[in-house]
Amino acid sequence: MTKTLPVVLATLLAFSGVTAPAAAQQQNQPLDRIAAIVDENVILQSELQRAVNNIKGQYAGREAQLPPDSVLERQVLERLVLVKLQVARADGSGIRVSDEELNQAVASIAQQNGSDVDSLRQRLAQDGIGFSDFRNSVREEIITQRLRQSFAQSRISVSEGEVDAALAQQNAGGAQYHLAHILVAVPEGANAEQIATGQSKVDGIKNLLDKGELDFAAAAVRYSDSPNALESGDLGWRSLDEIPSAFSNQIKNMKSGDVLGPIRGPSGFQLLKLVEVRDGSASGDARKVTEFHARHILIRVTDQVSDAAAKAKIETLRAQIAGGADFQAVAKESSDDTNSRGQGGDLGWFPADAFGPDFGKQVEGVSDGGVTPAFRTDAGWHIVQRVATRQTDVTDDNKRAQVREQIGRRKLDDEYNRFLQELRGEAYVSFRSGDRAEGTAEPAKP
The missing domain is CATH 3.10.50.40 (Chitinase A; domain 3)
Structure with missing residues (x-):
């Protein structure tokens, strides 16, 4: 098992069978219809509805930021699809989670929530959640973490030169930028009509932002095709050398709150918001x-x-x-x-x-x-x-380790998102409405 399982009950299964009590009350009778076929697996309508309800629970008091139910369901369904695809890829790569490791993980989750396994089982039962469904969701979470770790080990490397350059920038007082983005995805090898559709959508989103009819975070939740859409498109803090060159030169001249774009990139059209700026000077604290x-x-x-x-x-x-x-x-x-x-x-x-x-x-x-x-x-x-x-x-060693981790994490985020897009593009996915196949939906338009 990984050193620590970074999960708590409220967030571990945002896209699984565990929900808050209010969500369980809304969904007393689980539906057994198929919501999607993903290669040789299926996603049930009941799985989808529980995941949607959980997202709504997380946005309690901020419901206006969420898109219409039909769009939210499609966003959540896409995430469930990605989970299924990652688990299938991990299984094909020989990644396994033993029953002993799973038991330890469940016990850890119970402990993080101030209870033991028996109390957790009782709470789940009160909310109408099967304990076996919960365990399966935990297993999938661990498997996807391990797939990501395996991906990082095989594809991500950080050179000493990259660390030196980042440290030099820190020591020179280089700024760090808190960014968020909206992605309008365009398929690889897109034809002229698909590119025009993407351009039209991103222009529409930018128009809403310019008019002040929607703030950036809400627009990201509603319209972004990025995997972090439901996190308001937040990209976290990055130094200038961690930002793609298509953006970096312009970001230096932006003020907090400014929005850049749309800019065409490998994955589609992007809008980038500079949330805030801070001094990135390396800490002098000795260790x-x-x-x-x-x-x-x-x-x-x-x-x-x-x-x-x-x-x-x-x-x-x-x-x-x-x-x-x-x-x-x-x-x-x-x-x-x-x-x-x-x-x-x-x-x-x-x-x-x-x-x-x-x-x-x-x-x-x-x-x-x-x-x-x-x-x-x-x-x-x-x-x-x-x-x-x-x-x-070990002050210098510690600084280098922190910088190396930051660069590696940024590279992993970028590369793994591309990997997920490839995985999704290669898969057979059929969305269903009742008993009728819908096919793959187009991104929602503003």
């Missing part, structure tokens, strides 16, 4: 971490060596060391860690969390020169000798 120099001995658990046998062996080695044997000599002779065995088990300098929380906790629990009790990790049974401790200034 120090404790690092440890340590050696270890590992005895692995394998098909040939049981857990009990590995534990008995590591405890025997620890007794030898306690009796005066040299730790490094014992490590060279007996450790199963081929990377460190030749160096007498030496791991060099590392922060406490470098090898996982259990390892770090044991190292922190002894003094310099001391040897830990035998302890178990996923790798096997260990003993660790702590050699020395130091305080290291």
Whole structure:
């Protein structure tokens, strides 16, 4: 499972079977008609209605920002389609979630909402939600997260030069820009009629904005074809080098609240709003971490060596060391860690969390020169000798890591959205109305 599942009950399943109680009251009798066929999968009308109701619940008090029900349903249905496509792609890539991982995730969600699993089950039942449906939605959430992570690992890289350039801009006091956008999608290889339709739609949206008949956030929710439409098209904070060149030169001369565009891009026509600007100077706050120099001995658990046998062996080695044997000599002779065995088990300098929380906790629990009790990790049974401790200034390393993460996240957002468009374009998707197939709808016009 991922380190943390960033979900809470109110938002995890915005596009699934979990809704607020009010939504459940509106939908006492789930509908079994098919809302869409997605390759070999289907989306039921009841799934769609629950997801729509949940969105309405999130916009309570701001209902005027939402589009008409027919448009909202189509937006939500498109998101459900993307979820199905991602889960299917992940399944074909061998991405799986075990029952144990799913149980841990459900327990984590319950804990984040101040309850336990039994209480969560009861709450769902009161709202008319099946616990198995809830678990399936959690499973799909984890799967799509893992697909995104796998995509990032295989396709996203950030060079040291990019980090250097971003840091140089920060150090020079370069500004950061909070942006939002509206996308009017145009199919890849679009013909003249499709391009003209897109141009007409984006011009209509811009006209509404210019007249003040609709604010940008509401227009994004109503009309944008971007996956973040229901988040008001928010793109977050970006430095100038993280903004496509088609926009960056003009953004420098814009004021907060200005709207740029329409501009034709690879995905269609875009309107870009500068929400606000802030000083992007890098923080000068110093940051120090404790690092440890340590050696270890590992005895692995394998098909040939049981857990009990590995534990008995590591405890025997620890007794030898306690009796005066040299730790490094014992490590060279007996450790199963081929990377460190030749160096007498030496791991060099590392922060406490470098090898996982259990390892770090044991190292922190002894003094310099001391040897830990035998302890178990996923790798096997260990003993660790702590050699020395130091305080290291990691301010620059920390800045570089933050900048690298920001650039990587921006690249991932852009690349993954293109990936989703490709996935959607290659799929067979048929929207249904009752028993009649509608086909793929055109984007709503303002």
